[in-house]
Amino acid sequence: MKRFGILLLSLVAAAALFAASAPDGKRWWSYIEALANDQMQGRDTGSESYRKAAQYVAAQFERDGLAAAGVQGYFQPVKFDARKIVEAESSLELIRNGKPEVLKFGDDAFINIRVDPADSVEAPLVFAGYGLTVPEAKYDDLAGLDLKGKIIVTLGGSPNSIPGPLRAHYQTNAERRPFLERAGVAGTVTIQNPHTADVPWGRTALSRFQESMTPAEQQFQDTRNLKISITVNPDRADKWLAGSGHTFAELLALADKGQPLPRFPLTATLRAKAKAVRRQVESPNVIAAFPGSDPNLKNEYVVLSAHLDHVGVGEPINGDRIYNGAMDDASGVATLLDIAQTLRDSQIKTRRSLLFVVVCGEEKGLQGSRFFAAHPTVERSRMVADINTDMFLPLYPFHLATVHGLNESTLGDTVREVAKPLGVEIQDDPAPQRNVFIRSDQYNFIRAGIPALKIDSGFKKGSREEAIEKAWLTERYHAPSDDLNQPVDLQAAAEYNRLILALARAVADNPARPQWKSDSFFRRFAQ
Ligand SMILES: [Zn+2]
Structure with a gap:
């Protein structure tokens, strides 16, 4: 009885402590408000508003004590050939x-x-x-x-x-x-x-x-x-x-x-x-490092990636021309910023370093991450994994995660291990015909030989959650209504962020590097 009492007490204390330090999703949302408001004009690659958004992200990284890891401070400029149809x-x-x-x-x-x-x-x-x-x-x-x-x-x-x-x-x-x-x-x-x-x-x-x-x-x-x-x-x-x-x-x-x-x-x-009009533009990736604590392992990096660009100002739909890209992918950048802040506030240490890679040009065909993979700002062989967050869609409670690349590398086993105590079930992609695996920035890391995952909110076939996601894609995906006025489950987002941080820490602290599965098709890029 007594022992039970102590246990109960310590549980309560732990819960209180946790409540004090665990972000509740509001902070995550505040980053989205900063990146996806109308002044940000949809953050088109090469635009002035994208540049402002990139500066904002770099300033947050700096505030949270992350080291600049680009080629010009936090920035890695990318030169683009651009064209438009006439x-x-x-x-x-x-x-x-x-x-x-x-x-x-x-x-x-x-x-x-x-x-x-x-x-x-x-x-x-x-x-x-x-x-x-x-x-x-x-x-x-x-x-x-x-x-x-x-x-x-x-x-x-x-x-x-x-x-x-x-x-x-x-x-x-x-x-x-x-x-x-x-x-x-x-x-x-x-x-x-x-x-x-x-x-x-x-x-x-x-x-x-x-x-x-x-x-x-x-x-x-x-x-x-x-x-x-x-x-x-x-x-x-x-x-x-x-x-x-x-x-x-x-x-x-x-x-x-x-x-x-x-x-x-x-x-x-x-x-x-x-007839096309052509021009050259430049736009930056934003890169920051959280230094590891282990004298040897700190020279290796676990990459956390997300894309900052969206499609900018375009053809009006229902009178709105600004494609804010709140979920696509201000939400993923917000996850990285939220994690950076948690690392600082909770004085977390990781044995390997973490590399925050926020890219441009995703909407142009994964171009910013492709450029980074071709010109990495840390040695390619020192990047042990990429965990990508792109439009994870916290539209309903987060009990199930869909993991793209789940069966390709040991990262899949690690995410299962860390998800269990968080009460999150893990599943493989239920809709492979959408090609999500190749449709976001993790793919350029995979092609560079680096084991990678993309993690999304999950739904079961035929469920209410599936209907919610389908409706979101039909109505809001790449539409001006992916903006700040949409129902988002902040608690689900907070729990998602917790999973990503737990995964990053587990990978960073494990003395063994993640490995491709022997039967993975993508293993070829690592050889
Ligand atoms: Zn998109």
């Missing part, structure tokens, strides 16, 4: 029997400016399934087709028979490039898959006016062999397929079942004229 001086036509059919930008299709377009191109069209080559799975949509000088038309997605991470990996531009180049493909036309796209066509189409950016060095020019890239409204896909004997409904039904798609020549030729 639709008034561009055109797309499908030519059949010498007769042109003019396509309407936005309604029918648009020129995807991620590929630097040639002034003009005219080439035959071939439907090439998903346009995917996956050597490990002996899968090749390009095999046996004569594609030299032709433009391939593809449906977004991949067949189910190939494991999730593998098909995600081979859908990146960098991985597609050698196969497209070898086949002599002149351009790509991608029909958006309406059943797997995160946002409806209308919002995809509005994104075409955003400025595209690629780091200026040659090594980053993944699509230099392509003359044009076009994205097609699925509702208008049959314009492209007309006369081929196939319909979009038929192809979509196959894709829904995750089956391979037929490949066949199309009856039309594409004639495209593209």
Whole structure:
């Protein structure tokens, strides 16, 4: 009885102590308010408002006693080649029997400016399934087709028979490039898959006016062999397929079942004229170090990453032009700032150092993290892990976490261990077709051989939470309504931040470095 009393007392004391020191989510939210208010103008890479946001982040790191770890203090400037489409001086036509059919930008299709377009191109069209080559799975949509000088038309997605991470990996531009180049493909036309796209066509189409950016060095020019890239409204896909004997409904039904798609020549030729305005801009990553306490291990780093940029000011939706990016990804930067403050306030020590890497250019195709991975400000071999936080969506209580990369490295085992006492269940990606694994900055660390995870709020299939997340993506993802006026579960965010800190500490304090699993496909990059 007495012992029980003491235990109870100490539990109460511990709880009180914990309550005093544990952030409740309000502090995390205050960082989002600072980064995602309307004055921040959506933090587009290269913009003045992004620069202000970067200075704010650096100032917080400095206040919390973190060391500058960029190349100019906390900053690592990145030079970009930027371009924007001028639709008034561009055109797309499908030519059949010498007769042109003019396509309407936005309604029918648009020129995807991620590929630097040639002034003009005219080439035959071939439907090439998903346009995917996956050597490990002996899968090749390009095999046996004569594609030299032709433009391939593809449906977004991949067949189910190939494991999730593998098909995600081979859908990146960098991985597609050698196969497209070898086949002599002149351009790509991608029909958006309406059943797997995160946002409806209308919002995809509005994104075409955003400025595209690629780091200026040659090594980053993944699509230099392509003359044009076009994205097609699925509702208008049959314009492209007309006369081929196939319909979009038929192809979509196959894709829904995750089956391979037929490949066949199309009856039309594409004639495209593209006018782009080009310029050079510079924008910084922000990098800070929390020094480790172990004389040897402190020379190694556990990276915590998040992206500071969003898509800026764009086409108005419901009268609002400012794409604030509160969840995408001010929320992840706020997690890093919150952790930095907890480290200081609670006088936490870690044996390895922690490296806070806040990047630009994520929305331009993971460009800031790619630049950092190519030009790391600490030796690459000294970075033992990356824990990335991007749009983790604390929209409901945090009892379950989805861990992207869970089964690829020992980081997955570590996150299971630290999550258990926090009462958080861990699961693998329930929606691999969204390709989240390759769609945020952790991917550039993985490609540099560094074991990495991206952790999100989790939901079970068919649950209320799944419906909440789906609605959020449909309504707010890359829309001006991802702003400060949205329901967010602060307690869930606080618990998420606690998990990330616990994971970072566990990895930093473990004498053994994280290792890729022997059967992980991604292990190859570490060898
Ligand atoms: Zn985004």
